[in-house]
Amino acid sequence: MYPIVTRTERCRKCYSCVRSCPVKAIKVEKSYTEIIFERCIGCGNCLGTCPQQAKVIADNVANTEAVLAGEAPAVAVLGCSFPSFFHYAAPGQLVAGLKKLGFTQVHEAATGVELIAGEYAQAIRENKSTLITSHCPAVVDLIERHYPQLVDNLIGVVTHMVAMGRYLKQVLGAETKVVYISSCIAGKFEMQAEETRGAVDAVLTYKELEGIFKSRGIDLTECEPLPFEGREPHLGRVFSLPQGPFRAFGVEVDPLDTEVVTAEGEVNVMGIVKDLAAGSISPKLVDLRFCYDGCLGGPGKKTDLTVISRRNLLIQHFKNKPPYHTDPVYRSAPVVSYGRSFSNRFSKLPSPKGGEVKKILQATNKFTHKDELNCRACGYRTCREYAVAVYQGLADLEMCLPHNLQQLEEDRGRLIQKYELAKRELEREYADEFIVGSDTKTLEVLDQIKQVGPTPTTVLVRGESGTGKELAARAIHRYSKRNDKPLVTVNCTTITDSLLESELFGHKKGAFTGAIADKKGLFEAADGGTIFLDEIGDITPKLQAELLRVLDQGEVRPVGGTAAKRVDVRLIAATNKSLEDGVREGWFREDLYYRLNVFSITMPPLRARVESVPELAHHFLGKARNKLNKHIIGIEERAVNAMLRYPWPGNIREMQNVIERAAVLTHDDIIKLGNLPLAFAESYAEEGENVFDLRSFKKEREPHVMRVEKKLIQRYLSDAGGNVSKAAQLANIPRRTFYRLLDKHGLKGRAIRGQE
Numbered sequence: 014m015y016p017i018v019t020r021t022e023r024c025r026k027c028y029s030c031v032r033s034c035p036v037k038a039i040k041v042e043k044s045y046t047e048i049i050f051e052r053c054i055g056c057g058n059c060l061g062t063c064p065q066q067a068k069v070i071a072d073n074v075a076n077t078e079a080v081l082a083g084e085a086p087a088v089a090v091l092g093c094s095f096p097s098f099f100h101y102a103a104p105g106q107l108v109a110g111l112k113k114l115g116f117t118q119v120h121e122a123a124t125g126v127e128l129i130a131g132e133y134a135q136a137i138r139e140n141k142s143t144l145i146t147s148h149c150p151a152v153v154d155l156i157e158r159h160y161p162q163l164v165d166n167l168i169g170v171v172t173h174m175v176a177m178g179r180y181l182k183q184v185l186g187a188e189t190k191v192v193y194i195s196s197c198i199a200g201k202f203e204m205q206a207e208e209t210r211g212a213v214d215a216v217l218t219y220k221e222l223e224g225i226f227k228s229r230g231i232d233l234t235e236c237e238p239l240p241f242e243g244r245e246p247h248l249g250r251v252f253s254l255p256q257g258p259f260r261a262f263g264v265e266v267d268p269l270d271t272e273v274v275t276a277e278g279e280v281n282v283m284g285i286v287k288d289l290a291a292g293s294i295s296p297k298l299v300d301l302r303f304c305y306d307g308c309l310g311g312p313g314k315k316t317d318l319t320v321i322s323r324r325n326l327l328i329q330h331f332k333n334k335p336p337y338h339t340d341p342v343y344r345s346a347p348v349v350s351y352g353r354s355f356s357n358r359f360s361k362l363p364s365p366k367g368g369e370v371k372k373i374l375q376a377t378n379k380f381t382h383k384d385e386l387n388c389r390a391c392g393y394r395t396c397r398e399y400a401v402a403v404y405q406g407l408a409d410l411e412m413c414l415p416h417n418l419q420q421l422e423e424d425r426g427r428l429i430q431k432y433e434l435a436k437r438e439l440e441r442e443y444a445d446e447f448i449v450g451s452d453t454k455t456l457e458v459l460d461q462i463k464q465v466g467p468t469p470t471t472v473l474v475r476g477e478s479g480t481g482k483e484l485a486a487r488a489i490h491r492y493s494k495r496n497d498k499p500l501v502t503v504n505c506t507t508i509t510d511s512l513l514e515s516e517l518f519g520h521k522k523g524a525f526t527g528a529i530a531d532k533k534g535l536f537e538a539a540d541g542g543t544i545f546l547d548e549i550g551d552i553t554p555k556l557q558a559e560l561l562r563v564l565d566q567g568e569v570r571p572v573g574g575t576a577a578k579r580v581d582v583r584l585i586a587a588t589n590k591s592l593e594d595g596v597r598e599g600w601f602r603e604d605l606y607y608r609l610n611v612f613s614i615t616m617p618p619l620r621a622r623v624e625s626v627p628e629l630a631h632h633f634l635g636k637a638r639n640k641l642n643k644h645i646i647g648i649e650e651r652a653v654n655a656m657l658r659y660p661w662p663g664n665i666r667e668m669q670n671v672i673e674r675a676a677v678l679t680h681d682d683i684i685k686l687g688n689l690p691l692a693f694a695e696s697y698a699e700e701g702e703n704v705f706d707l708r709s710f711k712k713e714r715e716p717h718v719m720r721v722e723k724k725l726i727q728r729y730l731s732d733a734g735g736n737v738s739k740a741a742q743l744a745n746i747p748r749r750t751f752y753r754l755l756d757k758h759g760l761k762g763r764a765i766r767g768q769e
């Protein structure tokens with residue numbers, strides 16, 4: 014298992030980890046970033062910088078619990094910096110706490126520092142070329158994985174962690190389990206490394222240990238102090254202090270000696286390692302620790318203490334010398350090997366050739382040097398570094414913020430264009446949806462629409478369901494001076510009561526559960542245009558009151574907000590209920606009723622406009638033909654007759670559906686009675702003679718009307734010289750209607766022209 018885990022669901026791709034990673038060990042996936050462990054050096058930078066805490070240390074708690082539950086004795090080794098973390102308890106109380114957990118012995122890792130001190134001193138004494146200290150596992154990984162040319166310069170000695178593990182297993186027996194506890198994450202990598210595997214069985218951070226104490230209900234401050242076990246360290250305890258290693262190893266260095274270089278912290282270490290690798294410096298001895306402030310600044314450090322406080326706590330511990338119990342087994346010096354070798358673990362990433370980088374830069378709109386902003390938003394220091402990372406598969410093109418912003422702006426432009434096109438298309442489609450029917454009732458309605466359309470008056474459209482109320486509202490808007498502004502239609506019954514108010518008037522963030530941001534309402538969306546509230550009879554009394562306020566004051570107040578916003582919206586409302594009944598029965602506010610009923614249009618039911626049935630039927634046949642792309646030329650007379658007798662409870666919408674269904678069913682090029690629902694054939698058969706009487710009048714009238722209509726059309730066409738648009742204008746009817754009439758009578762504009 015890898016020591017750092019990505020909680021992919023938490024990652025928001027802010028690229029903080031990319032930015033903070035010193036060795037390009039982060040790969041950007043579609044929805045998260047992932048660590049490339051072959052490149053990772055375990056510095057832990059990505060843990061501290063992730064604002065979402067999507068990168069977390071893979072805890073060794075379960076491992077440790079397993080060690081404690083096992084048969085073998087478990088020994089805890091506390092990292093040299095422990096006094097600056099567990100400062101709230103005495104060292105002896107920490108020992109007692111660990112024993113309560115089940116550890117048989119508790120040692121200080123400072124002993125390990127002293128175990129390797131001799132080998133360090135010897136290596137330094139004997140070596141002639143540059144030596145690099147190897148006690149920081151992150152530095153070792155950095156060199157092994159990224160600067161393998163320096164592998165031979167690493168001092169061939171294990172870290173004090175591994176030294177402690179090997180030593181304890183030698184003294185207490187190989188079956189002994191060793192759990193190392195420190196602020197260092199790189200130790201978790203080191204534990205698994207080939208050359209050092211087996212020395213330590215689990216590596217915990219101080220935080221993980223604190224968590225275990227908590228889960229077991231152990232309060233260190235309540236524990237009776239117990240002594241440490243093993244060899245009591247002395248100078249090894251200063252190891253964690255800045256510049257502490259040489260002091261702890263007993264290696265004397267002269268601060269004026271330019272042949273000795275010590276560095277702490279990522280930037281300094283990276284700089285020196287690069288210089289060493291390039292051969293631009295060649296000191297005799299280089300001591301490196303990747304964390305700032307040495308091991309006191311490790312990723313598992315106590316963040317609520319300053320480095321000075323942490324340092325003082327450590328010095329205090331060094332001076333205080335906690336109680337020790339040293340068993341005689343620790344007095345002898347067992348033969349343990351503290352030597353180690355290092356490997357070249359370099360894994361090369363592909364390097365771009367020729368124009369590859371240029372191509373990637375161009376793909377993110379960088380054509381000249383000036384376009385390379387080096388803004389670092391992607392996490393890389395320069396646009397070129399980023400382009401190389403894209404080539405290497407570590408980054409993707411979507412990471413460039415300036416490019417994304419530009420792209421968004423362009424997309425916005427394109428969307429606006431598309432929106433305009435779609436709007437025009439929609440308008441054209443609805444322009445087509447003219448009100449069909451030449452019966453007197455329909456003509457009256459059309460007249461009313463033409464009169465009220467251009468005024469700012471509120472209109473109430475009444476009528477049974479499916480009589481064309483929305484169609485009338487659209488026509489009113491089209492005839493109004495607002496027809497270049499939006500028509501927003503709202504069906505008050507399709508949205509739940511609780512949501513309708515916020516849909517209409519908007520809401521403020523936090524107004525109710527789920528209101529995660531401010532939202533504009535439909536009244537605001539219709540500003541300057543028209544809002545059509547269908548089924549107005551169904552709104553709650555609370556909403557009626559709010560609507561009245563909007564109509565009276567011309568302003569909307571979002572749910573959960575106090576400030577009102579002015580809106581200029583014309584209201585068209587529709588209902589199939591009797592609002593008068595509502596007022597009488599108390600479910601509809603009287604004041605709102607009067608406010609709405611300024612101008613009312615009543616859409617007649619289809620049964621009251623029987624004369625228009627054939628015309629409507631042919632109109633819907635045309636629509637079905639286009640929709641289904643089926644060649645259907647007409648409707649059989651028996652079917653038309655049946656439609657004339659049918660009561661049409663669902664009105665025009667029902668007819669539209671009946672015709673479309675019939676058009677689907679027919680196998681011929683005409684719609685037959687049999688293609689209509691059964692009720693039509695039944696009513697046709699039942700009414701028999703009676704209907705025939707009614708039809709005989711119609712039958713009588715129809716040929717005359719047809720003749721007159723045909724003559725009229727021919728005259729307009731001839732006056733217009735065969736130009737259909739002009740003829741329609743002269744006839745004062747829409748061009749499409751004129752075309753339909755031409756179709757109906759089998760006429761052609763061209764033919765007329767030809768006759769002249």
Ligand SMILES: Nc1ncnc2c1ncn2[C@@H]1O[C@H](COP(=O)(O)OP(=O)(O)OP(=O)(O)O)[C@@H](O)[C@H]1O
Nearest residue numbers: 447448449450477478479480481482483484665666
């Ligand atoms: N006179 C008409 N000419 C052409 N099509 C019509 C006519 N009247 C209604 N329609 C069509 O019938 C269908 C129903 O019309 P609309 O939705 O306007 O009715 P409505 O009264 O608002 O219905 P509801 O009360 O259920 O909301 C629509 O597809 C509409 O285009």
